[in-house]
Amino acid sequence: MRNQSIIKVGISIGDMNGIGPEIILKSLEDKRMLELFTPVIFANSKMMSFFSKHFKTKVQFNGIPSADKAIDGKINVVNVWKEGVKINFGEEDKLIGEYAVKSLEAATQALIKNDVQTLVTAPINKNSIQSDKFNFPGHTDYLAQELKGESLMFMVSESIKVGLLTDHVPIKDISNHITTKSLQDKVNAIHNSLKMDFGVETPKIAVLGVNPHSGDNGVIGLEDEEIIKPALKKFVDAGKFVFGPYAADSFFGTKQHKKFDAILAAYHDQGLIPFKTLSFGEGVNYTAGLNRVRTSPDHGTAFDIAGKGKANANSFNEAIFTSIKIYKNRMEYINLKKNALEPQKTSHNNRK
Structure with a gap:
């Protein structure tokens, strides 16, 4: 047997x-x-x-x-x-x-x-x-x-975990794929995966801004003001520890990623460049949410x-x-x- x-x-x-x-x-x-x-x-x-x-x-x-x-x-x-x-x-x-x-x-x-x-x-x-x-x-x-289920491209290692809001999408089309629903789905997928797949009882998740400097209050794009911030407030109101949007250019360099169990990046290279820089050869691509x-x-x-x-x-x-x-x-x-x-x-x- x-x-x-x-x-x-x-x-x-x-x-x-x-x-x-x-x-x-x-x-x-x-x-x-x-x-x-x-x-x-x-x-x-x-x-x-x-x-x-x-x-x-x-x-x-x-x-x-x-x-x-x-x-x-x-x-x-x-x-x-x-x-x-x-x-x-x-x-x-x-x-x-x-x-x-x-x-x-x-x-x-x-x-x-x-x-x-x-x-x-x-x-x-x-x-x-x-x-x-x-x-x-x-x-x-x-x-x-x-x-x-709802799939999530989740790059994971012992030291860092990065999920993607959009994955294999051309840069010029990224903003069209960022919606309140897609953000909610991806954050929930990360939250559930951290609890179910990685044993994290109370997940803390950081969300990176879509635009440079997270839009600078709407001066550089409106996605962060009109989509990201309102959606994150709903998560906080529901008792989940989801924070952001953080300016992506300084987030990893200042080691803020170490304060969180996972990070949600707005698009492929925004998340994978720092992930592979920090953990290349030890990282794993996990399809979470399924x-x-x-x-x-x-x-x-x-x-x-x-x-x-x-x-x-x-x-x-x-x-x-x-x-x-x-x-x-x-x-x-x-x-x-x-x-x-x-x-x-x-x-x-x-x-x-």
């Missing part, structure tokens, strides 16, 4: 011309990893053997037809496709992008069916994956469609070093460990809430 305490971690292969296969192999080469979780890679056994030989690792694989057939203590590979695939490391290739999508779709379905408990995604190339059937800018948007757990490393396909054996697997390791930690925290939180809501039975024998 399977040990229910061992979590099955699904792993999508990502862009095989990038560093995804290498960091997966480097993470799983340490046999102690199999004591912590059961890996389930969604790809092809022959391809994984090719990568193992290329990178001169001694990783061995257990080929399976579906994730529910995974065996603890082994590195399982779900054979999503049967044919061989030509690999050209470092090259952008639409065909390789199609296989990245096949892996992601199969892994997501296994996640939905609970055949794997968490999903860790290796990096994809956003251009290679585009097609008539798959036209999402990235993992987050696809998972938001397939899973239940009914399943998905993480990924905080870097891309790194085509410039692909196939050369130079990739650092630290962030991928952190993505695995974080997914397991979040899953366990979430299960504990759900069980505690469930037990708190269950009516207490009174024994007749205790009556006086």
